[in-house]
Amino acid sequence: CGSTPKPPTVDESQKRPANAAAAVDLQVCKSELHNTRIVVHETARLAETASATATRLALLQQMAPAPQPPPPDMTNTIQSVHFAFGSVEVKVPAPTAAALIEQAKAAALITLRGRTDGEIELPAESRVARERAAAVRAWLVQSGVEPARIRTTWQPVGDPIADNATPDGRALNRRVEIEMYRAAPKVVALTMSPQM
Numbered sequence: 001c002g003s004t005p006k007p008p009t010v011d012e013s014q015k016r017p018a019n020a021a022a023a024v025d026l027q028v029c030k031s032e033l034h035n036t037r038i039v040v041h042e043t044a045r046l047a048e049t050a051s052a053t054a055t056r057l058a059l060l061q062q063m064a065p066a067p068q069p070p071p072p073d074m075t076n077t078i079q080s081v082h083f084a085f086g087s088v089e090v091k092v093p094a095p096t097a098a099a100l101i102e103q104a105k106a107a108a109l110i111t112l113r114g115r116t117d118g119e120i121e122l123p124a125e126s127r128v129a130r131e132r133a134a135a136v137r138a139w140l141v142q143s144g145v146e147p148a149r150i151r152t153t154w155q156p157v158g159d160p161i162a163d164n165a166t167p168d169g170r171a172l173n174r175r176v177e178i179e180m181y182r183a184a185p186k187v188v189a190l191t192m193s194p195q196m
Contacts, residue, residue: 077103079178081136082171088131090139101143107180112136114154115177117170125156136176
């Protein structure tokens, strides 16, 4: 009873080294198999996500409204028709006339302003300016522009666009301005505030 116990003995016949070649190959094979499973699973998941995204995009394209044409040009334009001295005869070259008529037909409102190259406002100058505006109005209506959208006015003297002291300048100042509005002006009622 008084003797110390013997230490346990190890059976050396069952012992294998941890880094034996077969053990290392087995561990590498297990790791590669595990990594391959991860790659296959991730690839399947990505393919499923891509398929779902493609299906969703196809549905969105079917539900999307058809592409709309670009909005029309909403800018207002001013064209001028020029006249010979004392004349009220409308002469517009054919290509220019076709483009001008097309724009006028699309306009919501057209304002014509007859002008002369006069220096002093005389009854004769007023008559020529008024008749020029009326001649352009008649030309537009004859070309198919709706008469209800045309307003005429005249200003025989003032607002020259060129030097009225030269023949070329006077030729440019004898004109009817055609202002074409793409959108009709809106009438806004003003309310008067009570006086305090």
